[in-house]
Amino acid sequence: MIRASIVLAAFAAVITPAISRAAPIVTPAVVRLDSPESTQQILVTGTGVGGRPIDLTRTVTYEVANPAIATIDPTGLLAPRADGRTELVVIAGADRVRVPIEVSGFATLRPVSFENDVIPLLTKATCNAGGCHGKAEGQNGFKLSVFGFDPVADHAAVVMEARGRRVFVAAPESSLLLLKGAGRVPHGGGKKLDEGTPRYRRLARWVAEGAAYGRGDAPPVVSLEVEPAQRLLALSGTQQIRVTAVDAAGGRRCVSAEAEYDSNAPSIAVVDRRGWVRASDIPGESAILVRYHGHVAVSRLTLPRPGVTFPRPAEANFVDRRVWDKLEQLGIPPSGLADDAEFLRRVYLDTIGTMPTPDEARTFFAAADPNKRAKLIDQLLDRPEYADYWAMKWADLLRVDRDAVNPKAAIAMTRWVRKQFAENRPFDQFARDILTARGNTAKEGPAAVYVVMSTPEELGRSMAQLFCGVRLACAQCHHHPSDRWGQDDYFALAGFFSGVTRKTIPGGGTAVTNGSGGDLKNPRTNTVVPTRALGAAAVAKFDGVVDRRNTLADWLSAPDNPYFAPAVANRIWAHYFGRGLVEPVDDIRPTNPATNEPLLADLAAHLRDGKYNLKAFTRTLLNSRTYQLTSRPLPGNADDAQNFSHAAAKALPAEVLLDAISRATGVPEKFNGWPEGYRAIELWDNRVPSYFFRIFGRPLRASVCECERSNEPSITQALHLMNSPEIAEKIRAKTGTARKLADSAKPPAEIVNELYLTALARLPTDQERLQMLKVFAEAGPDRRAATEDVLWALLNTKEFLYNH
Known part of the structure; x- marks a missing residue:
């Protein structure tokens, strides 16, 4: 207690000068406690500089007129001691605020439920x-x-x-x-x-009292109220949260001491078990999730950096306007534009999963056209590698697993997905085709999805996660701890897939068909749950409906669907910008809000208005100044990881990295059982043996979650890149890049330039060139060893392993 008092006193001394002379506001204005164990969290709010609310709950002094009736601790938690009336006096400097207290329930105890x-x-x-x-x-x-x-x-x-x-x-x-x-x-x-x-x-x-279950007519809790619901908080500031449970009869009681708290951005703000939030010195936003008795609410805290102004950069489109608005609010300056080399490598790797060649880099650098970046974006979106790369990504998400669906079905499904991206099929139609797929899995189409996901329940939760960004898996067994969904929601959605059947056909294939289906039972309550979509009314009837899934597809692609467009927009944004506006990308819920909600709303509207044209949507993202910012941070934005003030460094996916190594060394990878020349992003076989894929996190396609792909760095990866015999053989190959350059008539300076263009898509700086020329000088006549050493060094740099 002594230590806590010292800390509170020190904190009070720090913030006191910022408090205005306005009297603080104390809530609630009247306290009523109706049982011996009830408590009431007091919230004291002062007025800071500029009229901004500031939390004083743990810095003021509390006095209870009659301590025999109630007591209060230094954190502002009031507890009853006996029936009666008294008052609380809140002392903040020269101000005194009085709060009436009424205690009941001691003489006539309310039974515990x-x-x-x-x-x-x-x-x-x-x-x-x-x-x-x-x-x-x-x-x-x-x-x-x-x-x-x-x-x-x-x-x-x-x-x-x-x-x-x-x-x-x-x-x-x-x-x-x-x-x-x-x-x-x-x-x-x-x-x-x-x-x-x-x-x-x-x-x-x-x-x-007998350990009874309790009265059956006790009104259940129906909602939570959180105070403050939204607040601007000073860097390194604190905020007490007060939680009120509201029951079906309109009764209200404080549950601040009994609720659970969690922060969605601990780097911005952390919260303890009593609802006391402590902010960091990093500007940004944090949502404090509050849970109590199956209900959830959220307190949103924004931490701006005060006194920061910066010239507002030019806007290429609405993306920049929304991002600059947010950065201005938070006091975070944006970095400058990436140079041509940084932009070139980034947009190649992001869009087509492929490094530019030295000739492509030279051509782009030499072009004087002011619109060359926009033109390059158009060219990349029309290249076949764009379809290859995105087919790989969606084959991962759709769980196109060779062992689960057989090789013929895996090939057919991968070809179909690739064709959709090559032809730029509108994404709502792409989703509809998957939701309503039927036919022979060996024929080109998405029917194999219904083999790897075999039950209505699995299909319902997977499609919700893929196309709505809603994670329903928890609701199979219990109410979702952080969202509105319960068991009935889970089985109601699964009911759309109850008619799907599978038949083995001659030749070893599988035919996916669909019958009329029926509503499913909640196994816990043994009651039939009417089929309905997420948050929608139950389907009145399915009379005459051959396939229930068509009704779900109609709901999904409807203009007023609140989930589909934001989920798709957020997923694509996350790919190009390194993190979603909502993170994780497939966990969209009110208690996990977007870091820039106006931007996500605009992106969703842009996607809908554009008829789900993915190339047009991608073109908007890539042409934004936000996408083209440099990854080099400024002193004022170096700690920003959620507001896109500078480009994020992203570890290359396993397939892209292996292709980049093959491109840099000039030696294609030979995959077991595959003709030479196939690139990793073109493989349909997710089970092809590869130690490289395993350690660099290629997913096994066991779930529809983006999280299955691991891009976390490890010592195993570092050791493999430095010591792998396979990579060493590529570097030393007779037909490889290093040997060709070493055997050429190029002087060492030109060899170094070529190696940098090949591996990093840029020319070396003067300092880098001097360092690398020392390698050649020390090697003497052995140009081959020097060239190989320089290439090996470049392949082991963070710049090569990351897109930035």
Whole structure:
């Protein structure tokens, strides 16, 4: 307590000069506590410089007129002691704010409800989390439903299982539930409750009252209110969050001490278990997710850097306008434009997954046309490698796995996907074809999707993640902990795929057909769930509908669909800019908002208005000044990782990196069973043996999540690049780049220039050229060794391994 007081006093001294003379605002204006274990978080808000709200909750002084009625701690948490009335005095400098307090429920106790009062305690203590008793097999013979989604079963597990030894009504303090929770007997999960706290007292009172389930007519919680819902926060500032649960009868009670908190951007702001947010010194935005009893809400905090102004750069299109707006709000200056070499390599690798050749680089550098970048973008979008690269990416997401669907089906599916991108098929039609696919999997088409994903449930959650950016997997077993979706939503969506059937046909293929299907049952409640799309009303009837999936496809591509266009726009943005506006890219939900919501809305509208023309959409992104910013940060934006003030460095995907090594060394990779000359981005066979693919994170296509591809650097990767015999053989190959240059009549300076153009798509700086010429000088007449050494060094640079 002494240490905490010192810290609070020091913090108060730092921020006091910024507080205006306006009296602080205290919420709630009146406090009503209706049970011995209820608490109320007080929130004190002052007015900072410029009229900006500033949190004073932990810097003011609190006094309760009659401490026998209620007490308050230095964090602003008020607790009752006896029935009666008194008042709280909040002292902020010369200001005094008085708050009436009314306490009831001591003389006539309200019975503790297991569902409404005990389940939240178990959740707060993480007892029913997946890492403890909430996992599928439970823990040490004690199993709870995850996050308390099945309170009836949980009550039986606590009270009746294990011969009732977990609760002891005659002596509540001797109940195993309390003994282990308070750490008075050994407990694998450690201490979860402090004796004497409101949570401990409530649990003990529940046991003393008979450990009953509770009244069936107790109004359930229907929503959460979070204060502040939105706030500008000073760098390194703090903010207390107050949470109010609202029940079906309109009742309100503070659950700030019982709610769970999580930050979606810990580098911007972190939050503790009491809802106290501490901001970092990095400008940006953080959404604080608040969970309580199956409900979620969010507090959005924006951290601007004060006093920063910069000349607003020119705008190429609406992308730049929205990005500059955000950077101005946050006080983050954008970097300058990338030079031609940086732009050239970036746009080649991003768009076609292929390095430019030295001749292509020279031609681009020499061109004086002011529109040469826009023209290059148009040329790249029309190259066959564009379709190859994007077919590879979508074959990953659609799980085109040779072992799961057989080689013929994998080839047919890959060819079909490539054709869609080569012909620039509108993406809504591409999605519709996948949703309604049928026919022989060995024939060109998307039917193989329905072989690798074989159940209505798997298809429903996969299509939601792919095309709506909604992760439904949690809702199969329990209510989604961070979103609105429950089990009924999960099985309602799966109902669209209930008619899909598969038949083996002569020759070993599979025919995907579709019958009438039917609504599915929720296996937990054993009730039939009417088929409906996400957030939509149930389909009135499917009479005369041959394929239920057509109804889902109509909903998906409808202009007013709130999920499809933002999900597609965010996924494509993430590819070109290194991170999504929503991150992860396939986890779009109100509690995980976009870092620039106006921009995402404009991108979605642009995609819809453009009839889902992916090349036109991509052209808009690539022609923006934002995309063409340099990756070299400024002092004012070096720590920005979410607002696109400078280009992000992106590790090359395994296939692109292997192709780049082959291009730089002049020696194509030979894949087992494949004709020579095929590039890695052209392979349909995801099971082709390759140690390189394995260590550099090529996905096995076991899920539809972008996260399956790993681009995290590792020591194994570094050692392989430095010591791999296969790469060394490419560098030393008789027909390779190094040997040809070494055997040519070019002087060392020209050889160095050519190696830089080949590996990095740029010429060396004067300093780099001098360093590399020293290698040739030290090698003497052995030009071959010097050339190979320079090429090896370039292949091991971060500049080669990353797109930037």
